[in-house]
Amino acid sequence: MIPVNEPLLGERELQYTHECIRSGWISSTGRFVEEFENSWAAYCGRRHGVAVCNGTAALQLAVAGLELQPGDEVIMPAFTIISCATAVLAVGAVPVLVDCDPRTWTMDVDQVADRITPRTRAVMPVHIYGHPVDLDPILALAQEHDLAVIEDAAEAHGAEYLCGRARGDGTWRRCGGFGTASCFSFYANKIVTTGEGGMVLTNDAALARRYHALRNLCFGTESRFRHEGLGFNFRMTNLQAAVGVAQVERIAETLERKRWMGREYTRRLRDVPHLQVPVEEPWARNVYWMYGVLIGSEVGASAGQVAAVMREKGVDTRPFFLGLHEQPALVQRGLFHEERYPVTERLSRQGLYLPSSATLTEDQSRHVGEVLREVVS
Ligand SMILES: Cc1ncc(COP(=O)(O)O)c(C=O)c1O
Incomplete structure (x- = not known):
């Protein structure tokens, strides 16, 4: 049977995971987590990366960091994984849908404006099967209406988008580098894989700090077991990140x-x-x-x-x-x-x-x- 997917793994993945096992650094502490965050953020043209345990957690973290209120609305495509909707529902907000483009199968950006209401707080473009969403119109609407943009680039590692083409001087930029924050899955069928894994990227230092805290149960900074916020355990292990570092290299x-x-x-x-x-x-x-x-x-x-x-x-x-x-x-x-x-x-x-x-x-x-x-x- 020709499988739908098999991961591309090699000696480097072996070498780095051996290093974790030999050194004993197999939990979420260890050099590879930060190295993976830095290398993936740099590859996508972002300042900060927060690695998590899967792509669904990445979406949940990205949305949780926006501090939405119950009843707030997030516009997303109808054609996407359920994780986009569950991330929004988890904070009491409401997913609002648009159809997709019949050619690219990504969200129909012409339908977004009509779905904006006074409760809209964010738009979630999802690149589908490796093809980018036409982001310029979404970014323009987001600016006009002061909306956050959570880009789901789980299926588009390394894909590129020509932004600013209407001005005639467009620049090619990698998906995952746009909007307020971007989310990735590194599941075994993804282009960069860590078996299970995910990441949130952002350029906003304050938001990145919030994501760091939320990923790790909002442990106290002065007194560890005194929690000022409600977080998650979405940590990625050093073992997973070791595979990720090798995957980014290839x-x-x-x-x-x-x-x-x-x-x-x-x-x-x-x-x-x-x-x-x-x-x-x-x-x-x-x-x-x-x-x-x-x-x-x-x-x-x-x-x-x-x-x-x-x-x-x-x-x-x-x-x-x-x-x-x-x-x-x-x-x-x-x-x-x-x-x-x-x-x-x-x-x-x-x-x-x-x-x-x-x-x-x-x-x-x-x-x-x-x-x-x-x-x-
Ligand atoms: C577009 C998209 N977003 C998010 C996810 C969720 O990722 P994970 O399976 O790592 O939770 C997937 C999963 O394939 C996906 O296709």
Whole structure:
């Protein structure tokens, strides 16, 4: 079976984790946590990094640091992981949705302005499957309405966005370097992985201090067990961070392989009838975290049926997200009553992603391409 993902790991990861074991520094104390925070923040063009135990915790920390009030609103795409909504619900705030763009599958930035109310406090753009959100309009709205921007770059390590293109002098900057704070997951299927892991980045020193405190139970500074705030234990271990440091060192190679994988699939699949493949807008550098495809309704089979046949032929796939407005756990809380997001609904029913490892070989890519072509033709 060709897996959807396998991590790219090597000698450096072994060497650094051995160092943790030999030295005994296996908890969240040890040189690698800070080194990983610094190297990842620098790579993304940010000043401060706060490593945590997973991407869901990163979102929760990022939102908790904003000190929202119950009933405050955060605008986010309907097409994303449930962690975006749970982070907002955890502080008593309300997720407010927009649909996604039918080409890039990222949040439809033209819908954001209409969703702003006097209770709106933040916008949460989520880069999807490696393609950046069109951030300029969001950053402009955020400035105009004094909103925080929490960028979810879990799926877009190393992706780039051409900001300021409307002025004609745009500059390419890495995703994860925009807005108030940005969040990452380093789960095993991510471009940079620590097995499980996450990070929040920000340029704001005061916010970074708050994140540090919240990550570690808000231990007292003068008297350790006297807590002035309610925090979490979201600490990352030195062992995880050791893997992360090695992963950042190899990111250029990983990205090169990912972009090769994306180009290969697109070359093989772009002429398959009734199949929509990922785009790369002129203002974006897609890192193809996962290579998603949309099966046209003309094919007469759902994405699930296509996935089942591909599995029989040795190709593993995964379905796309179910929209937040269709999540039973959220609808049962009275959220998103009768709201419809047609693009998200189409994606969730007709999308699946193909084996997308950085380790994918040419033979595997050919096999996947042939199987998919045969199944949908
Ligand atoms: C966009 C996005 N945000 C956040 C997360 C949550 O990350 P984690 O699985 O590390 O909790 C994911 C998980 O894949 C994700 O895709």
